[in-house]
Amino acid sequence: MSAPAIATQACSKWYGQVLGISDLTWSVTEGVVGLLGPNGAGKSTLMKLMTGLIRPSRGTIQIYGEPPHKSAGARRRIGYCPEHEGVYNDLTALEFVTFMAELSGVPGAKSRDAAAEAMAQMGMTKAQDRRLKGFSKGMRQRTKLASTIVHDPDVIVLDEPLTGVDPLARMAITDMIREFGKSGRIVVVSSHVLHEIEALTSEITLIHRGQILAEGNIYGIRSLIDKHPHRIEVECDRPRDLGSRLSATDHVQRLTFTDDKVVVETRDPDSCYDLIADVVLESDIVVQSLHSPDNNLSAVFEYLTSGRQI
């Protein structure tokens, strides 16, 4: 069995007294993974470890079986796009990406072509011969991303790729990330804007206080958070009637009424959905909408990081 793309084993990193990550065991084998966590939780540390920029204080980290800080071969299979700007204003975009390609090990003869292709993938072909100095944030970001994928890596690690980017460029970048993931390669993407992550993937890893607090499918994680029962919001013409009928059953833990809505809290959402449909149809209550407001990443994040244990 081939080695997983990214694998850490009891990996820790600290900087003097400051803790980066602590005893982290984690692996990624495919697709797009969202990396989340409050500020200072250890996301950047983990990303720098993945790309070989720093080495673990304890434990191991391997990219396709080899430690990135020692093996240039492993490093060549990774592309990293850090959060901060690091571009050379006097170069044109194409020159910059070509330069980065050569730095990443693409043979000199092919580097220009690879760069042009990467720029085309990012939709930047028209602007590639302009100097970076005049670029907007969205264009810079796309150029940086082109330089990240130019050497055809198997894994790309993106730190806040959409910060400050206007909606048009945002779509281009989001599409590129999804395409990349679909083509069998790995993307680890971190962001504070949870909607962005939701639009990209449903697999996440949540880091808190230097350790992995939760990993896996967002909705799977949600269903494990027992302490916060699922909420189902029903907007209808007779919310209190609906509520009173529902309250007679075991499945419902709590009912809250606002305006023309009733919010049902339950530990058994599966039965509850069926129950609500039955009650509504039997009593001829007209439903306007039905949805679960906290079955999303925002709620998961909130519940898990609010300081108390699940």
Add this chain to the structure above:
Amino acid sequence: MLIELRKVGKTFGTVQALKGLDAQIDGDVIGLLGPNGAGKSTLLKCMLGLLEHDGEARVLGLSSAAESFRIRDRVGYMPEMDSYLPGMTAVELCTYAGELSGLPRNEAMQRAHAALFYAGLEDKRYQKVDGYSTGLKQRAKLAQALVHDPDLLFLDEPTNGLDPRSRDEMLELITLLPKKRGCSIIVSTHLLFDVERICDQVVIMHLGQMRFSGSITELRANKHLAAEAGLDADAAEAEAHPYRGGEPQKVTSREDRTYAVEVKQGLDQLAERLHRAGCEVEKLQPLTLTAVIPSKQTPNLILREARAADVQVRRLQIDRESLESAFLRVVEGAAEPPPATPTKEAPGE
């Protein structure tokens, strides 16, 4: 009227940053959207009287050309970048800000504390701003914009760099401002989710022109005005015969009858049944579809068909065009909105 623009234009050398803007903007929380280079910051500078421009701009009823100081007296600005004086504590900074806006020293100091309380910096207000984390710096920026009791606040990317919890809190603070402080807010941001959440009006700029100004509802309604050649048959009939059988006909437009439905399993069966029941169905995802129900029906139709097919419905909502699609539609000038961004996958239970 909050802002009135009449043929406002600005040219830098050969570049026309603003091209004859005409608009009347009013509201509680207004989102200012547009790609980079659209002219947002130029417009802001013109409104504050920092740049000379063609045409006429009135902010809070004051002319930007003649009364720019009075405008700046009543406008608070929260910049995108770091903006503080090193070595000062938050209280000193806000007091200084108040004094620069003309408040007497004691008054400035009292209001500085009040503004810092509002922004949630109660514990840290005696510490130097240099040592603040990003989240705290953003709050400090908000506080210094509030000290002098502005009637209009301009916030530039207020949630930049904040982690999810701080973003939520900042958005809460912003939403409460009009009620608690009686000021209006213009938020300039790229995060359309934030805009959907907190704004009631949007202004979309592109290439120096104002492409849209109005409420979010109107923005979405525009889609159907643009896309449809005329009203559909039912609505046309209702128009022709407003009263039938003595009762006024309820005309529900097409977009009010389009629902997004998410199921646990069995999407195909449901789609089939809904189609037979007279709905226009479009399957989007493995577990999501949209259905346009016939005009005299209620959404219960969907639940009925689902129950009959033994399909569990997990989500049923009016399918509103996302703000993102609306924005792209306006900015790219396309007649057809781009395909809706795929919604999240259904829960795996």
Add this chain to the structure above:
Amino acid sequence: MSNHAAKAQIHDLGYRRYEGERRPQSARWRVLVRNVLSTSWRGWWNMKVWVIGAAVTITVMAVLMYVMRNEFWENLTRFDAKVPRADGMLPRSFWFLSKFAFILTMTVCAQIIAKDLKTGAFEFYFSRPLRPIDYVLGKVVGAVIVIGLVLFVGPVLLSLFRLAIAKNSSQLSSLIWLVPKTVAAATIATLAYAVIPLAFSAMSSNRRYAIAAWAVFHLVISNIAVGIAANPKLNISALGAVNMTDSVLTVIYCIFDMHRTEGYSPPLWSAVTMLCVYFSAGFGIVYWRVSKAQRSGMGG
């Protein structure tokens, strides 16, 4: 039951609108002055140490002045002995004080505007109802006061002291001119050491570059100019006026009607001209830079 309710009250701690007056536009620059002063006064090494140094210098000079005022000393000077007169303490004191003043320019003046340029303070300032002239005036007056503590207060006090230790009323009346002369000299010196480094601080957003540029100008370029000017073979003694200190001292000694015995003195006309050029250029650079930043700084 209801009696309790009647006596209870919960106050709304929320927001009060500000209905009070606002200070007029013309008074806003004073806020900036206070800010410059309070920022500079922080810590020991920005200002306090050097002001103390200047105070010590003045005290020493006062003591020397006191010692030299008696007749024995005056007789010595009449015999053209190369000893300084008591009055001569005054212009000399400027030379000593200028050393402290220079350090102050490095720790305070050359950074004032550069710091603002760097941390986005201009957005902070100009989103408020502040005109460029308010900003410039506030910073200039602030710098003048900072430098003035060293170059103005000391000499003026010293001149008053000289009057105080006059032997009799006739000497007093002959010496009375000292005070206005000192005031004039101190003003010129203060302005030079305040405005010119301030102009350097307006030229770069990196305060280290600004300080370095000022230091290079004041220490290196100026001395090169003096070196060239002092060479009798090249006939451009006016070039020495480029050295700000020498120009200032030349003017000061002229005001006091004395001769400078050490250092290079450029011709008076060149010193005066150069100082005028420096003042106007300095002020102009600051104003121009601020106007530019006002318009472009915001929004991004």
